[in-house]
Amino acid sequence: MTLRAEQLGLKVPGPRADRWLIRELDLEVAPGTVTVIVGPNGSGKTTLLRTLLGLLDPPEGRVLLGDQPLSHHSLRARARVCAWLPQRTELPWAMTARELVMLGRAPHLSALAGPGKHDHDQVTAALARVRAEELGARDVRTLSGGELQRVLLARLLATKAPLLLLDEPTTALDIGHALGLLELVRELAAAGHGVLMSMHELELARRYGDRALLLRGDGAGGHAIGAAKQILQPGSLAEVFGVGAELVGEQLRFTTGR
Amino acid sequence: MIRALSWSIAVLALLLAAGLALTVGPGEFGLAEVLAHLADKLRGVESPPMAEAILWQLRLPRVLLAMIVGAALGCAGAVTQGLFRNPLASPGVLGISTGAAAAVVIGFALGIDEQALWITPVLAAVGAGLILALLFGLTVRRRDLAYLLLTGVALNALAGAVSTVTLALFLDRHALAQKAMTWMLGSFDGRGFLQLGWASGPIVLGLLAAWALHRPLDLLVLGEETAATLGVDRGRLRLLAATVVGVLVGTATAAVGAIGFVGLIVPHLARSLAGQAHVRLIPASMLMGAALVLAADTLSRALTPMFVAPGAVTSLLGGVFFLWLLRRQTSEVG
Numbered sequence: 001m002t003l004r005a006e007q008l009g010l011k012v013p014g015p016r017a018d019r020w021l022i023r024e025l026d027l028e029v030a031p032g033t034v035t036v037i038v039g040p041n042g043s044g045k046t047t048l049l050r051t052l053l054g055l056l057d058p059p060e061g062r063v064l065l066g067d068q069p070l071s072h073h074s075l076r077a078r079a080r081v082c083a084w085l086p087q088r089t090e091l092p093w094a095m096t097a098r099e100l101v102m103l104g105r106a107p108h109l110s111a112l113a114g115p116g117k118h119d120h121d122q123v124t125a126a127l128a129r130v131r132a133e134e135l136g137a138r139d140v141r142t143l144s145g146g147e148l149q150r151v152l153l154a155r156l157l158a159t160k161a162p163l164l165l166l167d168e169p170t171t172a173l174d175i176g177h178a179l180g181l182l183e184l185v186r187e188l189a190a191a192g193h194g195v196l197m198s199m200h201e202l203e204l205a206r207r208y209g210d211r212a213l214l215l216r217g218d219g220a221g222g223h224a225i226g227a228a229k230q231i232l233q234p235g236s237l238a239e240v241f242g243v244g245a246e247l248v249g250e251q252l253r254f255t256t257g258r
Numbered sequence: 259m260i261r262a263l264s265w266s267i268a269v270l271a272l273l274l275a276a277g278l279a280l281t282v283g284p285g286e287f288g289l290a291e292v293l294a295h296l297a298d299k300l301r302g303v304e305s306p307p308m309a310e311a312i313l314w315q316l317r318l319p320r321v322l323l324a325m326i327v328g329a330a331l332g333c334a335g336a337v338t339q340g341l342f343r344n345p346l347a348s349p350g351v352l353g354i355s356t357g358a359a360a361a362v363v364i365g366f367a368l369g370i371d372e373q374a375l376w377i378t379p380v381l382a383a384v385g386a387g388l389i390l391a392l393l394f395g396l397t398v399r400r401r402d403l404a405y406l407l408l409t410g411v412a413l414n415a416l417a418g419a420v421s422t423v424t425l426a427l428f429l430d431r432h433a434l435a436q437k438a439m440t441w442m443l444g445s446f447d448g449r450g451f452l453q454l455g456w457a458s459g460p461i462v463l464g465l466l467a468a469w470a471l472h473r474p475l476d477l478l479v480l481g482e483e484t485a486a487t488l489g490v491d492r493g494r495l496r497l498l499a500a501t502v503v504g505v506l507v508g509t510a511t512a513a514v515g516a517i518g519f520v521g522l523i524v525p526h527l528a529r530s531l532a533g534q535a536h537v538r539l540i541p542a543s544m545l546m547g548a549a550l551v552l553a554a555d556t557l558s559r560a561l562t563p564m565f566v567a568p569g570a571v572t573s574l575l576g577g578v579f580f581l582w583l584l585r586r587q588t589s590e591v592g
Contacts (some may be wrong), residue, residue: 076489084487087478092343094533106477107489112470114537155480158367159488 001066001081002194003052003163009060009221010047010083021047021058021219025245027213029163029196034189036205040241045198045207046087048215049165052196053084072146074223083150083161091140097137097151104158123232125158130184146177153184164188166197170172170204182208202241203252206232216240264531267311272325272549279321279556285312301398319450321459325548325557325567327510330461332547333468334506335521336528336540340475342406345529346523346583349507350576351407352393353414354386355518358504358511359442360420361385365440367428383460384510388412390500402515416525419586441515446555449514457513465544466508470538471499479534515571517554519576520547526583 021044023248029035037045046248050056052063054070063070065081067192073081083104092099099177104126105119127133130150140148149169166185171177183206189195189210199205206214209228214236216222224231234245234252244255280292285308287295305314333515334350342352349355361381365371371378396409420441428434436485440447474495477485511515524547525539532542554571 050483052489053483054487074489075486075491078486082487084484086481089484091479093479093529093534094343099533099535101480102482103477103488106473109473112474164504177399201322 001030001162003082004050004064005052005058005061006064007061008048008051008058008063010044010051010056011059011087011221011255012047014045014219019219020221021217022215022223025061025213025221025223025225027112027225029165029194031162031192032189033210034185034208035211035213035258036198037213037215038202038205039223040217042071043175043215043217043246045215048169049084049167049196051197051252053082053165053185054167056076070135076107079159079161081161082163082165083156083159084116085156085164085166089148089173094139094141096136097127097132097138097140097143098123100140101136101154104155105159107159123154126154127156129188130154131162139192145172146174146180147176149173149181150184152180157188162192163194164196166195166196171200175209193195201252202232202237206252214240262411268545269351272545272552273368275549275552275556276321276325279324279552280313282556282560283312283317287313291519293398294367304507308508315450319454320555321448321552323454323513325445325447325551326454326458326461327514327517328524328547328549329465329472330371330506330510330547330549331517331520331551332528332543332545333465333540334503334510335469335523336536336543337471337499337503337506338423339437339525339534340497340539341476341480341503344406344579345526346407346522347388347410348519348525349503349516350413350516350521352389353388353408353412353417354393354503354507355511355516356387356414356421356509358382358386359415359516361388361423361426362512363421363442366434367424367440375445375452379460379509379512380544381508382512383504385417386507387500387504389417394496394500440570443515443569445569446514453513457509460505463524464502464509465540467498467502468506469537471495472540475499475536476534483578484526494527495504515567517551518579519571520550520572522573522583523576523579524550526579 005025005027008022009020010022011020014187016142031174037048039045051058054063056059065073067237070078085175101123102115103121105115105122106232127136130153132147132150132154135143135151140151143151169182173181178201185195186208212228214231215223217240224236234247238245246253277289277292281287281289286310292313293372295305295313299314300304336354338347338349339345361384365378365381392413393409397406404573425435425438474485474490477488477490482492523542528539528542532538550572551568555568558568558571
């Protein structure tokens, strides 16, 4: 199943007039592809993700899940298709990593019945998928940033949702953990998941994304969408981020100023 | 296996505490005697008149009332903490109990509580629900701990002031003032089968409904929006949880007055024993709430010849506990 935005327009109230974050966006989150969203701070990456999940109603355009508007599907039905990893997850009290991953089974459980053997197997498999089996019994509040992010990703996988929407999954991670997570994302896409994720690391976005959406943050909803290597070019990045950029071999290099 | 064992121990401990509570007070009845009378009662043998009057007419309803009120407050505490994703949120701290009390005092002043038995609990539930609605409205944009607690403090003060002003306006009516004061202090004195009769229905329903919310409350730990992406209807959950808390706190408050801090202490103890999953946390909070209120009432009856409200005992314990918790909580954050 695919998730599509049609002629989507998103805006935030500005001092005089509304600021358009995005206008006339057509976007598809399709199985097997990794789409990255890049853009300056405040350009609407998170707002777009939240709109695609149905947490916000778009002022313009619409979001379709399969052939039907998102609102025609029940919350539980949507939860079985689209899973979300927010930018930050603050956990108010102690719980084990397994308990946290088990929360991902909720869209498959009836209201009163507890999880069965199948659900426990799914949790084990999800933890193994992110190579975090040994963290299962740990209190999530004692995990490092990189470990927690893997456990949270396992929570998404336990849901068995084919589409994964990730909001800056690598921002809080050191380069080793960031690369590890992105390799994992590529594996998941190779296994058929559709991934849409926002990122700040342009070089990594270029390397790990199949497709890219570049938000200009110009207040008029300007954006560019296409193959990652085409969209994430030195010229457009320099313009959008106000930096100097050049391509050395296949590497992006950035300098301050133009 | 170990889990089943510890649950059985908890239930047995509560029953034993209830048995002990029956022995406390004027009129000498040992635990063995109480149990013997109870066995007779179950076989349909008449108790001697003295035992009949003291044990079965005075103490038993009181003990049962203390237990269901405690269960209601403990459970409401667990639901409130889960709903606000915050271990410091509780009906007492956030002013929900005070709101219930204020609504009842207004009912006393206007004399509408005399009309029918169900009016006082309904008023209390509406008062509690109103404070919850205000809390949600005022904190919808900012969910941090300090802001939530301060909003609760303000609403608590506001509801307290409404009670005080209402009482002051009717101060010349001594009977009313005394009735309201005794009730507000939180007391099981003079409560019996009458209160037990009308309070147990809504409380049992509220407890069952609270347990039925265990899965969405679990999911809220990830944050409201993430819970929504896992199928939780946020608006519906808030409405249901607020109704449940309103009914539980309202009915308990209507029956015995404001008993503070049970909803704060109990879920904490329960969490350390039963874990954070609400499927076990909610029943554990019911059990421990029942035990705590029963203990508070029994202690105040055993230790003080004069009348000391059990609400004062729980507040003494709870105030200290709250400070300790706040210190631990802020040192964790900092």
